[in-house]
Amino acid sequence: MEIISIFDMLKIGIGPSSSHTLGPWKAANRFIEESEGIITSIIIELYGSLSLTGIGHATDVALALGLSGEIPEEINPDRIPEILEEIKNSKTIYIGKKHHVPFSLEKNILFLKKTLPFHSNGMKFIAKINGVEVNEVFYSIGGGFVIKENEEAQNILVKSIPFPIQNGAELLNYCKEKQLAISEIVLQNELSLHSSEFIEIQLEKIWDTMAQCLFNGCMTSGVLPGGLNVKRRANDFYLSLNGPQNCKNTLEWLKKLRKTKVQFRQILKWVSCFAIGVNEVNASLGKVVTAPTNGSSGVIPAVLMYYLMIENHNAGFPEIKKFLMVAGEIGSIFKKGSTISAAMGGCQAEIGVSSAMAAAALCELLGGSPEQVLVAAEIAMEHHLGLTCDPINGLVQIPCIERNSMGAIKAITAAEIALGTDPKDTKVPLDKVIATMWQTAKDMNTKYKETSKGGLAIAVNSIDC
Structure with missing residues (x-):
């Protein structure tokens, strides 16, 4: 049985969309956190609904902020234009607040208008890490929830609760x-x-x-x-x-x-x-x-x-x-x-x-x-x-x-x-x-x-x- 805390359902984030903005942002955060080594290049491919309505939902902006190591719950929204301007002018992104990587929203975030089989909100991170190409697929499944491909099936029960509730x-x-x-x-x-x-x-x-x-x-x-x-x-x-x-x-x-x-x-x-x-x-x-x-x-x-x-x-x-x-x-x-x-x-x-x-x-x-x-x-x-x-x-x-x-x-x-x-x-x-x-x-x-x-x-x- 899946455990969902009320803090999973009520999350602080940045608009305009939990599935198209907050989800991709968190996916980018997670990709950076879980990557071992030095990232020297990165491209993100967007699929399905993310590719069709991502521009209107600021999906590309959210991904850039996530790659930059900004946390949606903590960031002051007034800083967003400043961060984006720096990316645009320098043509780099300060990835994970560690080092700069060549980057532009137009060239490194691709709206492919195709759909991946598992979920309509799919995104693929393609990066060079320590000289080796690494691919990771994430899905934004609504409400800011993000999972990796095949991750949902694991459904690990981390801690028992007194009243398990499914319905x-x-x-x-x-x-x-x-x-x-x-x-x-x-x-x-x-x-x-x-x-x-x-x-x-x-x-x-x-x-x-x-x-x-x-x-x-x-x-x-x-x-x-x-x-x-x-x-x-x-x-x-x-x-x-x-x-x-x-x-x-x-x-x-x-x-x-x-x-x-x-x-x-x-x-x-x-x-x-x-x-x-x-x-x-x-x-x-x-x-x-x-x-x-x-x-x-x-x-x-x-x-x-x-x-x-x-x-x-x-x-x-x-x-x-x-x-x-x-x-x-x-x-x-x-x-x-x-x-x-x-x-x-x-x-x-x-x-x-x-x-x-x-x-x-x-x-x-x-x-x-x-x-x-x-x-x-x-x-x-x-x-x-x-x-x-x-x-x-x-x-x-x-x-x-x-x-x-x-x-x-x-x-x-x-x-x-x-x-x-x-x-x-x-x-x-x-x-x-x-x-x-x-x-x-x-x-x-x-x-x-x-x-x-x-x-x-x-x-x-x-x-x-």
Whole structure:
């Protein structure tokens, strides 16, 4: 059984895409770390969805940063242009921060528009190490997860956990047997993998990153990069809602926000403002939390802010911690039973899964039973089944940014419906909808899986934008 920590599902990284930006970045990091000897030349071949939409997703930029030894969780996004300019001017890359190697993004990163058999997001590193040519194939399988060819089959169980969970039914059985909430079961598993201090620190980092991202998204105007000239809208929403101004830092902003009076009609606009704002930051190569992916990173922060701003003004970090733990566990169940990669399953695998994660987390915080929590996740996914991934120009902008808003609204609705539902009356369990999602993914035409060869990507000419 695969062990997936909540920190695997909620990772800090750089936008715009977890599978096309963060994954290749981590693959480059790993290739450099595992290479023994001196690298004197390197070429990277991109395949499948990476080759078809990689330019729009900044795959080449991510690979260059990864080869340079930069760590996505740690880098200041403001430094990225400076690093790229140095590579361009010197025509070399400071590989692993050790020595310079001849390099240019145009000549050393090849978009081959072919597909490798194992997964749509394939990349091959071809390097001279100590005078010997070395080839390594990596796959970016969604959510920033990266594996080598044939690596998944090993599935080594590194450490035992008290509650091994493969699906929703097993999770519910543990909750019933131990009379614990889902967040409590998740915490016990995490404590077998990490110290209590580590869990607290990491969850605080994740929330701090989300909060900073919310703040930046709401406060920033202008046009998104990439050539589509998409106007940033979160700031317009924020100004129209008379959000607090002149805040010295994110903490002050959050305190003032939670004292803001919100009329019923404004709730939807606030949620949309938060979801869109986060994804505008993501589209600008900003720092976000994959939840479970970069393209869907706005859903969970928006729903969590809805809870903090609308449902419970007295809530603090204990509630945030529970929310993130439930969300992470639901995401891991989807990954085990289906996919969180749009290149494998379309946007149902990104926005659909993030909506299910947020719905489940919100439901527990609102007092839902473990059974109702899974009902909330099922409802949210059920109404995203078949959602395609068809980004215009391969950019995580249209329709991706608005879809975060829709996913957040659906999550809130799903949680409310679940709270008013007797789980005994439900006809579709979570595990059935996950299985259906996977079957739908397999049946879906390839052109609707993050290739920009179908749907809106071809119906709307980028020149018209």
